[in-house]
Amino acid sequence: MDLKTTHNSPVITDPVPVSKSRLSLSSNLMPYSPTSAGYSSPSLYINIPRRKPIPDLLDNVRANSWLDAMKSSSPPRKKLNKDFGLDNESDEIDHPYLTWMIKYPSALSSFEEITAYAKGKKIVLFMDYDGTLSPIVDNPDNAFMSASMRATVKYVAKHFPAAIISGRSRDKVFEFVKLTELYYAGSHGMDIMGPVRKLESIGHPNCISLTDKQDKEVNLFQPASEFLPMIDEVFRSLVETVKRINGATVENNKFCVSVHYRNVDTENWDLVGQVVTEIVKGYPRLRLTHGRKVLEVRPVIDWNKGKAVEFLMDSLGLSDCDDVLPIYIGDDRTDEDAFKVLRKANRGFGILVSSVPKETAAFYSLRDPSEVMEFLKSLGRWKKRASLQNESNHLTITI
Ligand SMILES: O=P(O)(O)OC[C@H]1O[C@H](O[C@H]2O[C@H](CO)[C@@H](O)[C@H](O)[C@H]2O)[C@H](O)[C@@H](O)[C@@H]1O
Numbered sequence: 001m002d003l004k005t006t007h008n009s010p011v012i013t014d015p016v017p018v019s020k021s022r023l024s025l026s027s028n029l030m031p032y033s034p035t036s037a038g039y040s041s042p043s044l045y046i047n048i049p050r051r052k053p054i055p056d057l058l059d060n061v062r063a064n065s066w067l068d069a070m071k072s073s074s075p076p077r078k079k080l081n082k083d084f085g086l087d088n089e090s091d092e093i094d095h096p097y098l099t100w101m102i103k104y105p106s107a108l109s110s111f112e113e114i115t116a117y118a119k120g121k122k123i124v125l126f127m128d129y130d131g132t133l134s135p136i137v138d139n140p141d142n143a144f145m146s147a148s149m150r151a152t153v154k155y156v157a158k159h160f161p162a163a164i165i166s167g168r169s170r171d172k173v174f175e176f177v178k179l180t181e182l183y184y185a186g187s188h189g190m191d192i193m194g195p196v197r198k199l200e201s202i203g204h205p206n207c208i209s210l211t212d213k214q215d216k217e218v219n220l221f222q223p224a225s226e227f228l229p230m231i232d233e234v235f236r237s238l239v240e241t242v243k244r245i246n247g248a249t250v251e252n253n254k255f256c257v258s259v260h261y262r263n264v265d266t267e268n269w270d271l272v273g274q275v276v277t278e279i280v281k282g283y284p285r286l287r288l289t290h291g292r293k294v295l296e297v298r299p300v301i302d303w304n305k306g307k308a309v310e311f312l313m314d315s316l317g318l319s320d321c322d323d324v325l326p327i328y329i330g331d332d333r334t335d336e337d338a339f340k341v342l343r344k345a346n347r348g349f350g351i352l353v354s355s356v357p358k359e360t361a362a363f364y365s366l367r368d369p370s371e372v373m374e375f376l377k378s379l380g381r382w383k384k385r386a387s388l389q390n391e392s393n394h395l396t397i398t399i
Contacts, residue, residue: 108371123159125157125326126163126330127153129166131330132331134176145176188255248264330350336362339360340361343361
């Protein structure tokens with residue numbers, strides 16, 4: 001991974017989304033839709049038999065209109081069942097999910113396979129926050145992490161280098177997580193506080209060394225710093241404009257802005273899309289993407305959660321090591337960039353957190369944050385046992 005070459009000019013134009021012609025939006029206003037490039041790599045380092053992909057229902061729905069795109073960001077289970085031709089109201093037999101899990105097996109039931117592969121390797125853990133470590137809730141300010149999840153994350157961070165990569169501002173995600181043992185990347189990776197490495201090796205003017213609140217030397221990397229005034233301006237106009245729409249809220253995530261429509265009546269979702277689109281049109285260097293009932297305004301730069309993973313791996317001095325296994329756990333479309341990076345490099349893997357079938361570049365799945373917690377606990381216990389075993393082997397040899 002050569003950071004020198006990738007960091008030189010982060011400002012690029014947006015990749016052209018597949019369904020451009022079907023949406024009457026200018027190029028910086030396209031819904032975020034990870035392409036399927038790289039999804040079907042046959043050279044998986046973990047050999048899991050894959051079936052033919054199920055039709056990408058969500059992508060088809062998404063292509064139809066902006067409103068459909070907003071609706072598809074969190075489809076109710078009943079609708080999915082109907083679309084798959086199932087008439088059952090019950091959650092007990094979730095055929096579409098079970099079919100999907102053949103392609104994306106549970107990381108819990110595949111735990112032995114995962115640890116067999118991880119044996120002798122250094123695991124590096126990357127975690128998204130909302131929907132992964134904390135459940136999705138109506139009010140973004142109340143997306144608290146449970147005490148048991150915090151304890152679990154602290155426990156795994158004792159055993160592996162660990163980082164949180166969130167769409168939230170870095171400060172806000174730290175306020176939720178409150179663990180100094182981790183590295184944090186906010187604003188979808190556009191604000192990274194990571195371990196110190198020589199600046200020459202990072203090679204980017206937007207990277208500085210400083211001492212954090214715990215007196216630890218860190219590197220701060222903010223590739224979109226020039227966009228701050230623009231983002232602030234857009235944030236203020238969005239607040240002013242969407243306050244007319246009942247339930248819509250705007251969140252300042254420092255290098256990006258989120259417009260939440262989770263609490264807006266469905267009949268007004270189109271209006272939210274329209275007003276936000278209208279404002280962003282005035283900023284050709286910004287683009288609009290969407291996540292789980294949220295529209296996100298972000299700078300048009302060649303930077304995302306995948307690049308943040310590469311940056312952190314490099315900062316940790318682990319990019320060129322063969323005995324490293326990065327694992328990324330996330331639930332949102334923006335996490336797909338990280339899944340793709342791992343899949344492409346053929347080194348680690350993504351775990352998608354989802355209780356509904358979704359096309360993804362991840363290898364494994366987990367249903368919800370409670371399963372994420374279970375998985376993390378198992379990983380920590382496994383590592384602890386392996387370390388104890390190593391120690392006792394060492395003792396036996398030296399005695
Ligand atoms: O990358 P993430 O850590 O997953 O952040 C993505 C967005 O997460 C938050 O919004 C989502 O979670 C909220 C709380 O559960 C929910 O109310 C909202 O509908 C979801 O979209 C956060 O508020 C956004 O700013 C992040 O971009």
